[in-house]
Amino acid sequence: MSHALTRWILKIHKWIGICLGVIVFVWLVSGIVMILPRTRRPGVRLQPPRFHAATVSPAEAIQLVTGRDQDTAAVTKLTVTSVLDRTYYSLEVAGGRRHLVDVETGTMLVITPEVAEEIARRTSGVTAAVADIETVTQHSMGYLNGSLPAFRVDFADGEGSTVFVSPLDGSAQYTNHRLRIRSFVSGLHTFDQLTLLQSTGPLKKPLLHLTSMIGIGLILTGYYLVLPKRWRMKRRPD
Numbered sequence: 001m002s003h004a005l006t007r008w009i010l011k012i013h014k015w016i017g018i019c020l021g022v023i024v025f026v027w028l029v030s031g032i033v034m035i036l037p038r039t040r041r042p043g044v045r046l047q048p049p050r051f052h053a054a055t056v057s058p059a060e061a062i063q064l065v066t067g068r069d070q071d072t073a074a075v076t077k078l079t080v081t082s083v084l085d086r087t088y089y090s091l092e093v094a095g096g097r098r099h100l101v102d103v104e105t106g107t108m109l110v111i112t113p114e115v116a117e118e119i120a121r122r123t124s125g126v127t128a129a130v131a132d133i134e135t136v137t138q139h140s141m142g143y144l145n146g147s148l149p150a151f152r153v154d155f156a157d158g159e160g161s162t163v164f165v166s167p168l169d170g171s172a173q174y175t176n177h178r179l180r181i182r183s184f185v186s187g188l189h190t191f192d193q194l195t196l197l198q199s200t201g202p203l204k205k206p207l208l209h210l211t212s213m214i215g216i217g218l219i220l221t222g223y224y225l226v227l228p229k230r231w232r233m234k235r236r237p238d
Contacts (some may be wrong), residue, residue: 006225013221023211028178030189033182047088049080054103061089061101064108083109083170084118090169098168111167116151120163123172128157136164142180144192146173 047194062075076093080103088100100109109115113133121127129155136143143150147166159231160177175183186195 005205009221009224012091013218013225016214016218016221020214023214028187030187032187034186034189036182049082051080051087051103053087056089056101056103056106058089060106061091061103063098064101064106065091065093078157081169081171084115084122088170096168100169109166109170111151113151115170116165116167117153119165119170119172120151120153120155120174124155124161124163126155126157126161126163128155128161130154131156141193142175144183144187147171193217 058078062078065075065110075091075093076185079090080087081090081100082098086109087103089103091099091101093099100111101107102109117133118128118132132152133154134152136152137149139145141146143152143164146164147168149167151165151167153163153165155163160180161174164173164175166172184193185233
């Protein structure tokens with residue numbers, strides 16, 4: 001019985017080791033890809049906020065927001081951001097809604113599809129025609145992180161250039177065919193793909209538990225195989 005059990009555990013240990021070895025190999029390779037240097041697209045200009053030019057105070061911006069459309073919701077957060085080379089107060093109110101107030105003129109900016117297209121062009125440097133603009137309401141393999149909903153601006157440039165623009169604060173994420181592949185491989189290191197499973201079904205925790213059980217099985221069977229033979233289970237005499 002001892003020899004049969006040892007052979008059986010050896011087979012389990014081997015196949016568990018193969019499975020876990022694949023996971024470790026993918027984790028190491030994706031980690032290398034993650035730390036590779038990134039190249040910035042030519043023509044992209046990132047202008048920092050110019051708060052020194054502000055003529056509207058934060059208190060006045062809050063008053064503008066609370067007085068708009070009888071919106072009396074309390075402002076829970078105020079930051080300064082830059083959109084299309086202009087500086088805005090970004091004021092967050094109840095429910096996660098945000099308002100953008102120009103620090104110089106006090107005008108409020110609404111991120112429409114037309115504004116999103118201009119933001120996409122400025123942040124990406126792409127000059128090709130826009131193929132499509134749509135609103136996305138859930139994350140995908142090409143947009144694992146970022147606020148929702150978001151405008152997806154697709155360019156017809158042959159590189160698969162796409163920019164996701166947040167209607168909340170105008171923040172943008174650029175991607176193309178090459179960057180999507182890199183993002184997918186890097187996501188394997190941090191298990192970002194599991195966030196999609198969490199949104200589509202209760203599979204994330206069971207998969208994490210399964211991975212942990214595979215590791216525990218490998219350790220336990222390995223310990224058994226290195227035990228002295230006299231300690232292993234033996235057939236008891238009848």
